[in-house]
Amino acid sequence: MSLDTDLVGSPGPTRRRRWSSADALLYAVGVGAGQDADPAELPYVTENSAGIEQKVLPTYGVLVGQGGLGRPMGSFDPAMLVHAEQSFDLHAPLPVEGDVEVTSTVTSMVDKGSGALITVESSSRTADGVPVVTTRSSMFVRGESVAGRGAAPPTAEALPTTSPDGVVTYPTRPEQALLYRLSGDRNPLHSDPTFAARAGFDRPILHGLCTYGITGRALIRTACESDGDRLTSMSGRFTRPVRPGQSLTVEVWNMPGGIRFRTSLDDGTVVLDRGSAVVA
Numbered sequence: 237m238s239l240d241t242d243l244v245g246s247p248g249p250t251r252r253r254r255w256s257s258a259d260a261l262l263y264a265v266g267v268g269a270g271q272d273a274d275p276a277e278l279p280y281v282t283e284n285s286a287g288i289e290q291k292v293l294p295t296y297g298v299l300v301g302q303g304g305l306g307r308p309m310g311s312f313d314p315a316m317l318v319h320a321e322q323s324f325d326l327h328a329p330l331p332v333e334g335d336v337e338v339t340s341t342v343t344s345m346v347d348k349g350s351g352a353l354i355t356v357e358s359s360s361r362t363a364d365g366v367p368v369v370t371t372r373s374s375m376f377v378r379g380e381s382v383a384g385r386g387a388a389p390p391t392a393e394a395l396p397t398t399s400p401d402g403v404v405t406y407p408t409r410p411e412q413a414l415l416y417r418l419s420g421d422r423n424p425l426h427s428d429p430t431f432a433a434r435a436g437f438d439r440p441i442l443h444g445l446c447t448y449g450i451t452g453r454a455l456i457r458t459a460c461e462s463d464g465d466r467l468t469s470m471s472g473r474f475t476r477p478v479r480p481g482q483s484l485t486v487e488v489w490n491m492p493g494g495i496r497f498r499t500s501l502d503d504g505t506v507v508l509d510r511g512s513a514v515v516a
Contacts, residue, residue: 344386
């Protein structure tokens with residue numbers, strides 16, 4: 237098994253990415269929007285409510301930014317790959333329907349001792365070249381070693397030790413992963429018990445990007461006064477798996493340089509750490 241370090245620094249082929257009103261609605265339901273009948277979330281889960289214009293959750297930008305590298309990152313057991321970090325920067329609120337061209341580049345492959353950390357940056361633009369969203373994803377491949385290339389992304393600062401300025405708890409549904417996978421991520425780690433067991437889990441786990449989207453909803457509610465258009469940037473590091481059906485508590489700090497946050501389970505286990513966000 238090995239990783240293809242020649243990918244580092246070489247942009248993959250530009251791919252076209254389209255989405256519809258229905259895609260945006262399905263994503264919103266997939267990250268739990270609408271479960272508590274919060275009227276502020278109606279714009280994300282309906283397209284025909286009286287007096288309400290449909291909007292797109294800003295965290296949908298991480299799906300808009302999914303392109304492709306043109307070839308595999310290497311030969312390794314896919315059950316050993318987990319999502320490590322994620323960020324997005326929106327250049328404008330996402331439209332309900334869109335069509336972009338996405339170019340992705342592996343920016344680094346770094347040996348971390350117990351595995352390899354791979355970071356990919358993607359740029360999404362309209363056909364006219366107008367930037368829409370920039371995303372960065374890091375994947376950790378357990379058990380892999382690599383002669384590192386490129387610089388690993390900087391580690392975010394530790395979170396404040398003061399009490400948070402806002403706290404929100406959202407439940408997840410037992411079938412949450414089965415809903416979320418309909419937005420495109422069909423990794424069997426989140427649906428197939430046999431595959432999950434190969435990866436060392438007792439049952440399928442929730443997509444990291446689902447946890448990320450649920451956390452984004454909490455930031456909109458606490459830091460953006462329920463106006464999702466204000467959330468323009470968000471990053472975080474995944475630290476522990478989430479099982480569908482568990483509740484997620486998001487703690488939010490309003491800091492001079494922006495928003496800081498973390499997401500935990502009921503028992504205090506942190507699942508999304510060192511979070512930061514920019515609110516307009």
